[in-house]
Amino acid sequence: MALPPAFLDELRARTPLHGLIGRKTRLVRNGRQWKGCCPFHNEKTPSFYVYDDHFHCFGCGAHGDAISFVMQTEGAAFPEAVERLAGEAGLEVPRATPQAAERERRAKDLHGVCAAAEAAFRRRLTLPEGREALAYLRRRGLSEATIARFGLGWSGEGRGALAADLKGEGITPEQLVAAGLMKPRDPDRPEAGVVDMFFNRVIFPIRDRRGRTISFGGRILGDGQPKYVNGPETELFSKRRSLYGLDLAREGAFRGGPVVVVEGYMDVIALHQAGFSGAVAPLGTALTAEQLEALWQVSPEPVLCFDGDAAGVKAAGRSAELALPLLAPDRSLRLATIAGGEDPDTLVAKGGPAAFQAVLDAARPLSVALYDLLAGASPPATPEQRAGFRNRLEEAAKAIPDRALAAEYKRALLDRFFASGRGARPAFAPGGKPRPAWTPGKGRGRPGELSSIAGLQRVAIDQPGIRLERARNLLAILVRHPAILPEVEEALGALDLPAGECQVLRAALLRWLHVADVLDSQGLMDHLRQAGLESPLAWAVRSMGLSQAAHPEAQPKDAIDGWWHFFGLLRGEAELVEDRAEAQRMLVETNDPIAQQRLIRLQEALNALRGGEADQPGEPAAAPTGHIG
CATH class of the missing domain: 3.90.980.10 (DNA primase, catalytic core, N-terminal domain)
Structure with a gap:
């Protein structure tokens, strides 16, 4: 019995072709497709292209789909190739x-x-x-x-x-x-x-x-x-598996157009006529996991377009929740919103293609849109609301199965969360009375202001300055000893660093970590200079006030101990307790040596903070010395 065409179509749709072929030859993205050296003949200049549903070599003429690739590279018969791919895709081969x-x-x-x-x-x-x-x-x-x-x-x-x-x-x-x-x-x-x-x-x-x-x-x-x-x-x-206009959208995506998910038949047709040939629509139902998989077969980052009303916001939230467990480094979403009660059909009729192009240009990455969807119309203001909101952000990131991607989402969401809370001055003083506006010359204890107590004058403790120096030391250790970056990556991403050069350097370090072949200090500094970050680099590694752990001659153990020391000072006791509990949970779930090492480091940082090894918040900053702290 010949296999049903519907089964073979689904098998091909569930087999990411670039992932399958990437096991045999190195592929790099080239626009909407992938490119590499042909696995079927010896070549030095890549002429082998992988598209969403087929491959083609312009050198030797090899051509086919996932099934024929397995047959040609492994000498498998058609039934054997189908059985193998079906097993990987979680499908059962129909029996005769x-x-x-x-x-x-x-x-x-x-x-x-x-x-x-x-x-x-x-x-x-x-x-x-x-x-x-x-x-x-x-x-x-x-x-x-x-x-x-x-x-x-x-x-x-x-x-x-x-x-x-x-x-x-x-x-x-x-x-x-x-x-x-x-x-x-x-x-x-x-x-x-x-x-x-x-x-x-x-x-x-x-x-x-x-x-x-x-x-x-x-x-x-x-x-x-x-x-x-x-x-x-x-x-x-099957409504769950079908998308209106998908056959035409495949061609549009191949020609470089964005894949856009809209609501109805007429929206799809109007957009195609206006030149947006990647438009598709679900069939009277909310977007499904099967439809998302079909979209990712065509485009790594389709755009979901919603109305700006309450129903549109609700639909966007459902789609984001559905997508999180399905995300991967090579597939995500963008979300676009049409305001003013319009839909794509009426918007194009009134404003032409430029009006809808403006909507696409304003589309937000899922990581950005997710924060706004979870925050809702009224951003959290009280400590209780903010704590609950932070928990929701972290739970959303945990829903992503790829650990590296989940860490990036957590970092992006929490960075924005902490930024939203900086600089907010309570509106009420202790006792519930409205806090008067501060004017120069009034009040005591403001950074840099002289206070008079019993005829003595003292300089108020510069807490932001102390925190900035601690953050500088933490980053300088990483610049001089980047080999410890993989161990501290997640902790670094979760840290609430001072705005400005600290956050710029952190982002650059984390980006470099994922592209560097060798984690060496000179290579990192060269990369930072080429990226235009020579000034932040010089600020971070200047010798005044720098810990011994940040010196190039420091031993690896001293460097990592020093890093966790500064991490504990910056993180705070409550957050360290929370981090320790999460590390304990991960160790129980995974029995991973990395999780065990993280738990040990967090416990050491917490012990140091509680044991008084760290300087206390209310004390004046010590004069710079060469030792850690």
Whole structure:
């Protein structure tokens, strides 16, 4: 028995081709595709390209899909290649049974039934009975070419019209029921016969990723309800797995256009006509995990476009929650919002392509949009609200399975969280009385101001300055001893560092960590200088006030001990307790030596802070010395 085409389509869709081929040859991204040296012939200049669903070598002519790649590189027969890929994709290969053979025969027949029905609906649109439907499409601004490209049609008034049209082609009412084009008049009384699924409706063919018609949607003319109807689930059509316009969007994405998810049929069609050929839409349901997987097969970062009203915000939140467990370093999302009660169709009609392009230009990465969605309309203000909000941010990052990506999300979310809380002065003084505005010359203890107590004058402790020096030492240790970066990466990302050069250097260090081949100090400093960060670098490693742990001659153990010492000073006791609890949980879950080492370091930092080894917040800063602290 030949394998069902639907199964093979799903197997190919669930097999990321660049990941499969990347095991045999090194690939680098080249625009929308991947490029590398051909694994089938010896070449020094890459001429082998990997697209979303096939590969092609412009040197030797090798061409194929995931199945043929396994066959050609491993000498596997077709069944063996399918079995192996199915096992990796979590699919069960259909077995040869009479029932499976019958399903395959029916599926082939149903594709023919749907194609014949589409042709019949298109013919009716140009007949006198379809005049009103054609006028409706033209009023919506659709050109003849667009109407033809999307195969739009007219259902007629029903009453068996479609069955009568297709009877001459040997298509039976039973086949029309199986294709979702007719339904039993009374499910409990089969003898009552069948009726048309669509009548008095403009017809929108729904196609699979290969362009084959698998079902239909219909829009009623006038004020009847429901306004839109989709065909039922069939052997060809699954709403959860299908996206309207995906076949055309694949071509648009290949040509460099963004893939944009909008709400309805007319939004997709209007955007394609306006030049946005990557537009798609779910079919009357919220976006599903299966649809996200299909989108990522076409584009690594599709754009989800939502209305700016409450319903749009809610839909964006659902989509973000759905996407987090599916994210990976090579696939994410952007979120765009249309304000003013418009949708893509009406926006393009009023403002032209430039109006929608502005919406796409303003699309936010998921990491940015996620923060706003979790914050809601009223950002948290009280300590209790902020603590709860921070917990939500961290839980969202934990939902991402890739540990490196989860750490990056956590860092990005918490960086913004801490930035939002800096510089906020309480509006009320102790006792609940409104706090008076400070004016120069009034009040005591402000940094840099002289205070008079019993005839003595003292300089108030410069807490921000002390914190800045601690952060500088922490970063200088990493510059001089970057080999410890992998161990402290997560802790560094979670730290609330002073704004300015500290945060700039931290971001540069973490970026360099993921691209550097060798973690050496000279290479890191050269990289920072080339990146235009010579001034922050010089500030961090200047000798005055620098700990011995930050000197180039320091032993690795001294460097790592010094780093965790400064981390403890900057992090604070409450946060260290929380970090320790998280490290303990990770150690129990993973039994990972790295988690064990992190737990030990956090305990040491906490012991030092509690034991008085760290200088206390209320004491004057000590004069710079060479020792840690």
